[in-house]
Amino acid sequence: MQLSSEASQRFARISAHLHSPNLQKMEESSLLRRENCRAKGGAPGFKVAILGAAGGIGQPLAMLVKMNPLVSVLHLYDVVNSPGVAADVSHMDTGAVVRGFLGQPQLESALTGMDLVIIPAGVPRKPGMTRDDLFKINAGIVRTLCEGIAKCCPHAIVNLISNPVNSTVPIAAEVFKKAGTYDPKRLLGVTNLDAEVLGIDPRDVDVPVVGGHSGVTILPLLSQVKPACTFTADEINYLTDRIQNGGTEVVEAKAGAGSATLSMAYGAAKFADACLRGLRGDAGIVECSFVASQVTELPFFASKVRLGRGGAEEVFPLGPLSEYERFGLEKAKKELVESIHKGISFIRK
Ligand SMILES: NC(=O)c1ccc[n+]([C@@H]2O[C@H](COP(=O)([O-])OP(=O)(O)OC[C@H]3O[C@@H](n4cnc5c(N)ncnc54)[C@H](O)[C@@H]3O)[C@@H](O)[C@H]2O)c1
Numbered sequence: 104m105q106l107s108s109e110a111s112q113r114f115a116r117i118s119a120h121l122h123s124p125n126l127q128k129m130e131e132s133s134l135l136r137r138e139n140c141r142a143k144g145g146a147p148g149f150k151v152a153i154l155g156a157a158g159g160i161g162q163p164l165a166m167l168v169k170m171n172p173l174v175s176v177l178h179l180y181d182v183v184n185s186p187g188v189a190a191d192v193s194h195m196d197t198g199a200v201v202r203g204f205l206g207q208p209q210l211e212s213a214l215t216g217m218d219l220v221i222i223p224a225g226v227p228r229k230p231g232m233t234r235d236d237l238f239k240i241n242a243g244i245v246r247t248l249c250e251g252i253a254k255c256c257p258h259a260i261v262n263l264i265s266n267p268v269n270s271t272v273p274i275a276a277e278v279f280k281k282a283g284t285y286d287p288k289r290l291l292g293v294t295n296l297d298a299e300v301l302g303i304d305p306r307d308v309d310v311p312v313v314g315g316h317s318g319v320t321i322l323p324l325l326s327q328v329k330p331a332c333t334f335t336a337d338e339i340n341y342l343t344d345r346i347q348n349g350g351t352e353v354v355e356a357k358a359g360a361g362s363a364t365l366s367m368a369y370g371a372a373k374f375a376d377a378c379l380r381g382l383r384g385d386a387g388i389v390e391c392s393f394v395a396s397q398v399t400e401l402p403f404f405a406s407k408v409r410l411g412r413g414g415a416e417e418v419f420p421l422g423p424l425s426e427y428e429r430f431g432l433e434k435a436k437k438e439l440v441e442s443i444h445k446g447i448s449f450i451r452k
């Protein structure tokens with residue numbers, strides 16, 4: 104086939120590149136150039152690491168974060184399979200430079216220089232288990248990963264997904280306190296999935312879901328729903344139960360194959376995007392998250408927070424509660440105090 108002169112020149116240029124003796128150096132320099140590229144709109148791109156990136160949440164989350172124009176570098180870390188996930192995701196034609204890191208020896212390289220670290224590492228529930236049943240395995244995983252964060256990217260914002268969140272966030276806080284790097288504004292438990300099981304189009308409704316992330320600690324404030332509407336007592340009981348047990352519904356439906364992964368990856372990607380827009384300095388970024396808090400007498404609590412350059416820069420109070428919600432709040436706090444104490448004493452023991 105006779106190539107046109109322009110096509111043959113282009114072919115010659117590509118062939119010269121592919122056969123160039125310093126191809127690897129050229130590729131690295133182009134990756135470095137992209138790494139420092141400006142995100143859309145001229146702001147610097149952010150560097151994000153996912154720890155547990157080969158998991159049921161980690162893989163779709165990696166894909167969704169790779170699609171985020173605010174991300175210039177994406178590090179995918181796991182103890183298995185992360186090089187393959189990185190190779191796969193790197194073929195997406197979006198801006199972020201993707202690298203894979205495998206196992207403890209590569210944890211520090213995965214973390215160094217990161218702006219945001221998302222942690223879905225750890226085992227999920229099987230039917231009949233509570234999230235607290237995951238503590239004995241996941242507590243140690245979260246401790247080790249957070250020790251790496253304290254050493255390699257102490258100023259990164261941390262999005263903690265690993266359950267039991269009501270205990271893993273206190274664990275992370277204690278690790279950071281021991282390392283002298285603790286900034287309560289930069290440690291956020293991911294609980295936004297709870298608000299998306301209302302059974303109505305979540306794009307049309309906003310309900311603050313406060314407290315924690317397990318059973319009765321998940322407290323939807325239906326009296327504060329926007330747009331405003333009133334529910335009957337039966338509807339309030341039904342909706343509250345659906346939201347508190349949304350995760351368990353998925354665990355039972357998956358019948359041993361795990362818990363929410365695709366919906367969690369979506370929720371976590373949205374939450375990470377909110378954190379990055381806050382880091383960029385956007386105003387009015389408000390999400391619910393399990394954070395260090397003075398909203399109640401407990402040291403940690405989930406409520407609406409305003410995300411900014413410093414992380415959760417403002418923690419909002421609960422606002423007016425119905426009698427049903429005040430009762431639910433006392434039940435939530437009773438369980439939460441135990442979970443928080445369990446996390447803290449795991450490190451302080
Ligand atoms: N916060 C929430 O709303 C929410 C929602 C869903 C799931 N979860 C929790 O997220 C966690 C992950 O769930 P999943 O379905 O993705 O599980 P999964 O088993 O599919 O994936 C977990 C991944 O973590 C990795 N991993 C294990 N030990 C590790 C370590 N030391 N360092 C790095 N990676 C490690 C595994 O290799 C695996 O790839 C579970 O604890 C689950 O309960 C939380």
Ligand SMILES: O=C(O)C[C@H](O)C(=O)O
Nearest residue numbers: 228234266350351362363
């Ligand atoms: O339910 C689980 O165990 C996973 C997660 O916490 C969820 O709410 O989906």
